[in-house]
Every structure is written in C-alpha cells, then in structure tokens.
Amino acid sequence: MRTRLSTRERREQLLTIGAGLFAKRQYDEVWIEEVAEIAEVSRGLLYHYFPTKKDFFAEVVRTQRDQLLAMSEPDPALPVAEQLRAGLDVYLEFARTHPDGYRIVHRATGGADREIQEIREVAITANAERILTALGELTTVTEATRLAVRGWLMFVSEAILHWLDHQTVTQDELRDLCARTLFAAADVQL
Incomplete structure (x- = not known):
C-alpha cells in the first residue's frame, strides 16, 4: 500500500x-x-x-552538495587551523555517516554533462573561497596559493573516497593528514 x-x-x-x-x-x-x-x-x-x-x-547531486556545504560552513570566530580541522571533521563525518551522499557529490561525472560539471564546480569554488579567505589571515593569497588550494581539494576528495572504501587509517588520522597537506601546499607555517 x-x-x-x-x-x-x-x-x-x-x-x-x-x-x-x-x-x-x-x-x-x-x-x-x-x-x-x-x-x-x-x-x-x-x-x-x-x-x-x-x-x-x-x-540528487545538487541536493547532496548543498547539504554538505551547509553543514561545513566555517566559524570565523575560530583560529584558521581550527576552522580547517572543524571543516574537515564535518566532511569526514558526513562521508562516514552519509557515504552515498558523499560519493554522489564527489564521483558524479554524468559523462561530459555540463550541468553536472557546473554543480560540482559550485562546490569546489565555494570550498576554495572559504579556505582562501581563512588562509588570507595567515599569508598573502597568490595565484600559486589558489592553485594549491584547488589541487588540495581534489586530493581531499580522493583521499576520503579511498578511506570510505578501505578505512586503512582512523578518521582523526585522515583529518590530520589533510590539514598538514593543505598548509604544506599553501606554504603556510603554523
């Protein structure tokens, strides 16, 4: 019924x-x-x-993307390193508790479909801008910094997908690895 x-x-x-x-x-x-x-x-x-x-x-892709972006809105009252860790914690927890939703957003290709690419690009751009704004408190943001952040976002996406499939490290270990990798890629000393 x-x-x-x-x-x-x-x-x-x-x-x-x-x-x-x-x-x-x-x-x-x-x-x-x-x-x-x-x-x-x-x-x-x-x-x-x-x-x-x-x-x-x-x-489906848009809904999952929007849910993840809303959940990971940074708290500007936190120091930059804590903002980053908090954002990573949200992404990792979302991925752990909503693996379908995470995979949809980060594996969605829709072939060469422009609309799907644009939906993903909105997420990448929003996250990059959040991170660059925070990094701007620690260093001068250059084009190299922008490139490093976009590359780092791809790294994090792939690392989380691999972690979901294999869980070879703990959630905290993955978070810390991703945080260290961003600061190294952006050439920021904490």
Missing part, C-alpha cells in the same frame, strides 16, 4: 532513494522504474517531479 506523503516529503524520498542507487552504481545502471518501485509510486509520478533521468540525477 502506497504511503501518502506531502509534495516536499515525496520529493525528498525520491532524492534519497536516488542518492543510494547512484552512489552504488553508474548512471546508466540506475533505472527510473527501479526508483519508482522502491518509492512505491508510478513512474509517471517520478517524471512529474523530475522530467528526465538527467534532471533527477542533477537534482
């Missing part, structure tokens, strides 16, 4: 199901019919919320 949900609740349910499926399988291996079946709704209802599979996937 189908459960009646509000429009907002149904949309959230569909996005949650999508996050779980897309995190475990490639885009082409996820079927809209399967999402509808799990949600116990018609395929037509799913298409009412999301006109195409691509739109659905893009909204």
Whole structure:
C-alpha cells in the first residue's frame, strides 16, 4: 500500500532513494522504474517531479552538495587551523555517516554533462573561497596559493573516497593528514 506523503516529503524520498542507487552504481545502471518501485509510486509520478533521468540525477547531486556545504560552513570566530580541522571533521563525518551522499557529490561525472560539471564546480569554488579567505589571515593569497588550494581539494576528495572504501587509517588520522597537506601546499607555517 502506497504511503501518502506531502509534495516536499515525496520529493525528498525520491532524492534519497536516488542518492543510494547512484552512489552504488553508474548512471546508466540506475533505472527510473527501479526508483519508482522502491518509492512505491508510478513512474509517471517520478517524471512529474523530475522530467528526465538527467534532471533527477542533477537534482540528487545538487541536493547532496548543498547539504554538505551547509553543514561545513566555517566559524570565523575560530583560529584558521581550527576552522580547517572543524571543516574537515564535518566532511569526514558526513562521508562516514552519509557515504552515498558523499560519493554522489564527489564521483558524479554524468559523462561530459555540463550541468553536472557546473554543480560540482559550485562546490569546489565555494570550498576554495572559504579556505582562501581563512588562509588570507595567515599569508598573502597568490595565484600559486589558489592553485594549491584547488589541487588540495581534489586530493581531499580522493583521499576520503579511498578511506570510505578501505578505512586503512582512523578518521582523526585522515583529518590530520589533510590539514598538514593543505598548509604544506599553501606554504603556510603554523
């Protein structure tokens, strides 16, 4: 028997199901019919919320990205090193407790799809700007610093994905490794 949900609740349910499926399988291996079946709704209802599979996937990626960005908003009252560690703690905890959501945001390629690339770029740019603002309190931010921060963000993304799959170090060890790596890449002495 189908459960009646509000429009907002149904949309959230569909996005949650999508996050779980897309995190475990490639885009082409996820079927809209399967999402509808799990949600116990018609395929037509799913298409009412999301006109195409691509739109659905893009909204799954966007929703997970926005959730992670909101959770990791820095506290400017903290010293820079503590802001960074706190942000890393949020990312690592999110990855640990929401591995599907983390994988969706950081593995989403959508092939050469421009919309998916733009969704990811918003996250990268937002995080880079947060970090550069904080680093600006410790050093002069140069183009080399900007490049180092963007490269560091890719490193952290890959390190967390590897950690999720293998857990060869503790969460605290990974956080500390990532923090040390940023300060070394940005040539900042603490």
